[in-house]
Amino acid sequence: MSPLGMGGIVLVVLLVLLSTGMPIAFALGLVSIAALILTEGFDSIEIVGETFFGGLASFALVSIPMFIVMGAAIASSPAGKDLYEALDRWLNRVPGGLVLSNIGACSIFAALSGSSPATCAAIGKMGIPEMVQRGYPKSIAAGSIAAGGTLGILIPPSVTMIVYGIATETSIGRLFIAGLLPGLLLTVLFMIWTIIACKYAGYSFEKMATRYSFRERFQALPRVLPFLLIIVGILYVLYGGVATPSEAAGAGALFCIVLVAVIYRIWKPGPLLSVFRSSLKESVMIMMIIGASELFAFTLSSLFVTQSIAGWIGDLDVNRWVLMGLINVFLLVAGFFLPPVAVILMTAPILLPIITQAGFDPYWFAVILTINMEIGLITPPVGLNLYVINGIAPDISLQTILRGSLPYVLCMVLGIVILSIFPDIVTWLPNLLMGPGG
Amino acid sequence: ADVTLKASHQWPGGKGDVRDEMVQIIAREVANANVGLEIQVYPGASLYKPAEQWGALTKGQLDISAFPLDYASGRVPQFSATLMPGLVRNHDRAKRMNDSDFMADIKKLIEDNDVIVVADAWLAGAFASKKQCITDPASMEGQVTRAAGPAFEQMLAAAGASIASMPSSEIYSGMQTGVLDAANTSSGSFVSYRLFEQVKCLTAPGANALWFMYEPILMSKRSWDDLTKEQQDAIMAAGQKAEDFFFEEAKKIDQEMIDTFKENGVEIVEMSGDDYQAWLEIAQGSSYKNFEENVPGGKELIEKALAVE
Amino acid sequence: MRAYVRAVSAVSRLCGVVALLLLVAAILVVCEMIFVRYVLNGSTVWQTEFVTYAIVAATFLGSPSVLLERGHVGVDLLPDALDGSAKTVLRLVAGILGLLFCIALAWSGWLYFHEALTRGWKTATVWALPLWIPLLPMPFGIGLLCLQYVAELMKLTERDTGGVAA
Ligand code: NA
Numbered sequence: 001m002s003p004l005g006m007g008g009i010v011l012v013v014l015l016v017l018l019s020t021g022m023p024i025a026f027a028l029g030l031v032s033i034a035a036l037i038l039t040e041g042f043d044s045i046e047i048v049g050e051t052f053f054g055g056l057a058s059f060a061l062v063s064i065p066m067f068i069v070m071g072a073a074i075a076s077s078p079a080g081k082d083l084y085e086a087l088d089r090w091l092n093r094v095p096g097g098l099v100l101s102n103i104g105a106c107s108i109f110a111a112l113s114g115s116s117p118a119t120c121a122a123i124g125k126m127g128i129p130e131m132v133q134r135g136y137p138k139s140i141a142a143g144s145i146a147a148g149g150t151l152g153i154l155i156p157p158s159v160t161m162i163v164y165g166i167a168t169e170t171s172i173g174r175l176f177i178a179g180l181l182p183g184l185l186l187t188v189l190f191m192i193w194t195i196i197a198c199k200y201a202g203y204s205f206e207k208m209a210t211r212y213s214f215r216e217r218f219q220a221l222p223r224v225l226p227f228l229l230i231i232v233g234i235l236y237v238l239y240g241g242v243a244t245p246s247e248a249a250g251a252g253a254l255f256c257i258v259l260v261a262v263i264y265r266i267w268k269p270g271p272l273l274s275v276f277r278s279s280l281k282e283s284v285m286i287m288m289i290i291g292a293s294e295l296f297a298f299t300l301s302s303l304f305v306t307q308s309i310a311g312w313i314g315d316l317d318v319n320r321w322v323l324m325g326l327i328n329v330f331l332l333v334a335g336f337f338l339p340p341v342a343v344i345l346m347t348a349p350i351l352l353p354i355i356t357q358a359g360f361d362p363y364w365f366a367v368i369l370t371i372n373m374e375i376g377l378i379t380p381p382v383g384l385n386l387y388v389i390n391g392i393a394p395d396i397s398l399q400t401i402l403r404g405s406l407p408y409v410l411c412m413v414l415g416i417v418i419l420s421i422f423p424d425i426v427t428w429l430p431n432l433l434m435g436p437g438g
Numbered sequence: 439a440d441v442t443l444k445a446s447h448q449w450p451g452g453k454g455d456v457r458d459e460m461v462q463i464i465a466r467e468v469a470n471a472n473v474g475l476e477i478q479v480y481p482g483a484s485l486y487k488p489a490e491q492w493g494a495l496t497k498g499q500l501d502i503s504a505f506p507l508d509y510a511s512g513r514v515p516q517f518s519a520t521l522m523p524g525l526v527r528n529h530d531r532a533k534r535m536n537d538s539d540f541m542a543d544i545k546k547l548i549e550d551n552d553v554i555v556v557a558d559a560w561l562a563g564a565f566a567s568k569k570q571c572i573t574d575p576a577s578m579e580g581q582v583t584r585a586a587g588p589a590f591e592q593m594l595a596a597a598g599a600s601i602a603s604m605p606s607s608e609i610y611s612g613m614q615t616g617v618l619d620a621a622n623t624s625s626g627s628f629v630s631y632r633l634f635e636q637v638k639c640l641t642a643p644g645a646n647a648l649w650f651m652y653e654p655i656l657m658s659k660r661s662w663d664d665l666t667k668e669q670q671d672a673i674m675a676a677g678q679k680a681e682d683f684f685f686e687e688a689k690k691i692d693q694e695m696i697d698t699f700k701e702n703g704v705e706i707v708e709m710s711g712d713d714y715q716a717w718l719e720i721a722q723g724s725s726y727k728n729f730e731e732n733v734p735g736g737k738e739l740i741e742k743a744l745a746v747e
Numbered sequence: 748m749r750a751y752v753r754a755v756s757a758v759s760r761l762c763g764v765v766a767l768l769l770l771v772a773a774i775l776v777v778c779e780m781i782f783v784r785y786v787l788n789g790s791t792v793w794q795t796e797f798v799t800y801a802i803v804a805a806t807f808l809g810s811p812s813v814l815l816e817r818g819h820v821g822v823d824l825l826p827d828a829l830d831g832s833a834k835t836v837l838r839l840v841a842g843i844l845g846l847l848f849c850i851a852l853a854w855s856g857w858l859y860f861h862e863a864l865t866r867g868w869k870t871a872t873v874w875a876l877p878l879w880i881p882l883l884p885m886p887f888g889i890g891l892l893c894l895q896y897v898a899e900l901m902k903l904t905e906r907d908t909g910g911v912a913a
C-alpha cells in the first residue's frame with residue numbers, strides 16, 4: 001500500500017480512538033504501537049519504551065513544568081485581582097474599562113505564565129464574577145477571558161514555543177521575543193472588539209463606571225509592582241546572560257513562589273501544595289502527550305507517511321500565500337480537535353522544511369502556528385480554555401462561553417492576516433535584540 | 439527492489455552536509471549495482487533521535503546509520519576514546535588511524551555489539567570565544583564554555599574553564615545573552631549555527647587540532663546477515679566510494695568554516711605544537727586519567743592511539 | 748474489589764507525592780545550578796541530567812494519580828452526547844483501549860530498564876549515572892498506571908450495576 005494510504009488509515013483509526021473519549025496521549029500511543037507491530041513485526045515493541053523515554057528526556061522540556069509552576073504560584077494569590085483592579089482604576093473612564101482591564105491583566109499575566117489555561121484561571125477566577133456583577137453581558141465576560149487567556153502561549157514565556165523550538169531546532173530565546181509584539185497586537189484587537197461588542201449589546205458604560213480619585217489610583221499601584229518586578233527579573237535572567245530559557249524557568253518558579261509567600265503571606269503548606277498539585281497535573285498531561293507524539297511521529301516517519309505528505313505539499317505548484325493559506329486551514333482544523341502541544345509536535349517537523357523552502361521565516365511561522373493553536377484553545381470539541389472557564393464560572397453555560405469566544409476567533413484570524421501583510425511585527429524585535437538571522 | 443534498507447542520520451538532507459552525502463552515495467551506488475537492494479534515507483533525525491540509533495542498529499530495527507560513535511559510550515564506555523581530546527591531531531593522521539591497532543580494537547567492540555563499519559570518517563572541530571583566542575590552556579581559564587562530550591568537559595574544566603551544558607542549537611543564544619564565553623564543537627556546526635556573528639576569535643583545526651570525532655557509516659549485523667553475498671559486496675564497494683569522497687571533503691569543511699568566519703571579521707588562529715603538548719599534559723591528568731581508571735582496557739586504547747605515527 | 752480500588756488509589760496518591768517532591772527538587776537544583784555558574788563561576792556537572800530525569804520521573808510517577816483525577820485530557824464530545832448504558836459501554840471501551848496502550852508501554856519500558864540494568868549501561872556524560880536509575884520510573888509508574896486503570900474500570904462497572912456511588 002502507498003504511504004499516503006497507510007497514513008489515511010492511521011488517521012482514521014486515530015480519530016475513532018479519540019472519539020471514544022480516551023486520553024489523547026494514550027490514543028496516539030496505541031495507534032502507533034498497532035501500526036508498528038503490523039508493519040514491522042512484534043519485535044518493534046522493544047523500541048517503544050526507548051522512543052517514549054527519549055522524547056521526554058530533554059533538558060529543554062524541563063522548563064515546561066517550571067513555567068507552569070510559575071504561573072500557578074501567582075494564580076494562587078489574589079495577585080490577579082489586584083492586577084486588574086489597579087488597571088481598572090486607571091481605565092475606568094474608558095468605555096468598557098473593567099473588561100479592558102481584564103484583557104490587559106491577561107496580557108500581563110501571560111508574561112508570567114507559560115500556559116493558557118493557567119492564565120485564564122488566574123484572571124478569570126475573580127474577573128468574571130466582577131464583570132457579571134457590574135452588569136457586563138455574561139458572554140462578553142466569559143469570552144474575553146477565554147480569549148485573553150490564550151495569550152499565555154504567545155506572550156513569552158510559552159510552553160508551546162518551547163516545544164516548537166525543540167521540534168524544529170530553533171532558538172527558544174528568539175522564539176520568545178518573536179511572540180511579544182504579536183501578543184500585544186492581539187491584546188489591542190481583543191480590546192477593540194470588546195468595546196464594539198459592549199456598545200452593540202447596549203451596555204451603558206457611563207452608568208456603570210465608578211469614579212476614582214487620583215489618590216485612589218496611585219494607591220493601587222504598589223500592588224502591581226510585584227508583577228513588574230517579576231517580569232523585569234525574568235527578562236533579566238533570560239536576556240542578561242544569567243541563564244538559558246530552560247534555566248530561567250526554574251529561577252522564575254522559585255522567584256514567584258517566594259514572592260507570593262512574602263507579599264501575600266501565603267506561608268501555609270496547604271495553598272503551596274495545591275500550587276504544585278495543579279502544576280503537576282497539567283505538566284504530566286502535557287508530558288505524556290509529548291512522549292506519545294514522539295512515538296506517533298516515529299511511526300509516521302517509519303511508514304514514510306511524513307515524507308510523502310511533505311513531498312506532496314512540496315510538489316503542489318501553488319503561490320506561496322495559497323500554500324500558507326492551506327497550511328493555516330489545516331492547522332485550524334487540527335486545533336479544533338487536538339491540544340497545541342500535540343499539533344505542534346506532529347506537524348512542525350513536516351511543515352518547517354516546506355515553509356522555509358517557500359521563503360517564510362521559521363520564527364514568523366512559529367507565531368502564526370501559535371495563533372492557530374490559540375484559536376484551537378477556544379473552539380470545541382477540545383478547547384482547554386473553554387473548560388477552564390466552565391470550571392471557574394459554573395453558572396455560565398458552555399453555549400454562552402462559546403458565543404462570547406467566537407468573535408475573538410475572528411480577531412485572531414485578523415491578527416494572522418495583519419502579520420502576513422506586515423511580517424516585520426514578528427521579526428523586528430528579535431532582529432533588533434539578537435541580531436539578524438539566527 | 440527486493441530488499442529495502444532504512445538509513446538514518448541527524449544532519450540536514452540534500453543540503454550538502456558531508457555525512458548526508460556519504461549516505462546518499464552509498465544509496466546511489468547500491469541502487470546502480472542492480473543487486474535487488476534499495477536504501478531509503480531518513481535525514482535530519484526524522485526517524486530515530488541521534489543517540490537512539492545505536493540501540494536500533496544493535497537490535498536490527500535500523501539497518502544503516504551515519505553515527506557519531508561517542509553517542510553510544512554510555513553502553514560501550516571504550517567508545518569515548520573516539521571523542522577524546524588530542525588523540526587524532528589532523529586529517530592525515532586520522533586516515534592513518536583507521537588502519538591502526540587502536541581502531542582494530544574499536545571495530546572489534548563495534549562488531550561485538552552486532553554492528554559493522556561500512557565507511558570510516560573523522561570530523562574535525564574548532565574552538566571559538568567572544569573573550570579571547572583559545573590557544574594554550576591558560577587562555578581557557580575563567581571562560582564559561584560549552585564542550586562537546588564529557589572527555590572535553592573534564593579537560594577544559596581542568597584548565598580552569600567553567601562548563602555550561604546545553605544542546606548545540608542553544609549555543610548561539612547562549613553566546614548572545616552572555617551565558618557562554620566560548621564553545622567547542624564540529625566545524626560544520628560552527629557554520630550552520632552562524633556562530634561567526636557572535637565570536638571574536640576562532641581556533642581553526644590546522645595541524646594541531648584537539649577536537650576530532652569518529653562518525654562512521656554503520657550497518658546492523660542482523661540486516662547484513664540477511665543479505666546475499668552479492669548485495670554485501672555492493673554495500674562494501676559503495677562504502678569505499680563514500681569513504682574516499684569523505685577524505686577529499688573533510689579538509690574543505692574546515693576551510694569553509696575559516697572562510698566564512700574571516701568574511702565576518704573574526705580573528706583566526708591555530709594551536710602551535712607547544713600549545714598542543716600543553717593540552718595533552720592537561721588531558722593526561724584529567725580526561726585520559728579518568729578514562730584509564732574507569733574503562734576496562736582504557737589505558738591500552740590511549741597508548742595505542744598515541745602510538746600511531 | 749473495593750479494597751483493591753482503595754489500595755491502588757492510595758499507592759497512586761503516594762507516588763503523586765513523590766512526583767511532587769521531584770518537581771520541587773528539580774526547581775531547587777536549577778536555581779543551584781544558576782548560582783554555581785553565575786555567582787561562583789564554577790562548573791556544573793550533574794545538575795542538567797538530574798533535573799531532566801527528575802522531571803521524566805515525575806511524569807511517570809505522577810501519571811497514575813493524574814488518571815485518578817481525570818487529568819489526562821481527551822475528546823469528550825461523543826461520550827458527553829450519550830447517556831445511560833451506551834455511555835458506560837463507550838467509557839469501558841475507552842478504558843480498555845487506554846489500558847492496552849499502558850500495558851504495552853509498561854512492558855516495553857520494563858525491557859529497556861532490564862537491559863540497562865543487566866548490561867550496566869550508563870549515561871554518556873561526566874556524571875555517568877547508571878541508566879537503570881532514571882529508567883526505573885517508567886515500568887514502575889506506567890505499571891501502576893495500568894493497575895489504576897483497572898481500578899477505574901471497576902468503578903465504572905460498579906456504578907453501572909448500582910454499586911457504590913463515586
Ligand atoms: Na506566556
Ligand code: NA
Pocket residue numbers: 335336337338375376377378379380381382383384
Ligand atoms: Na479546539
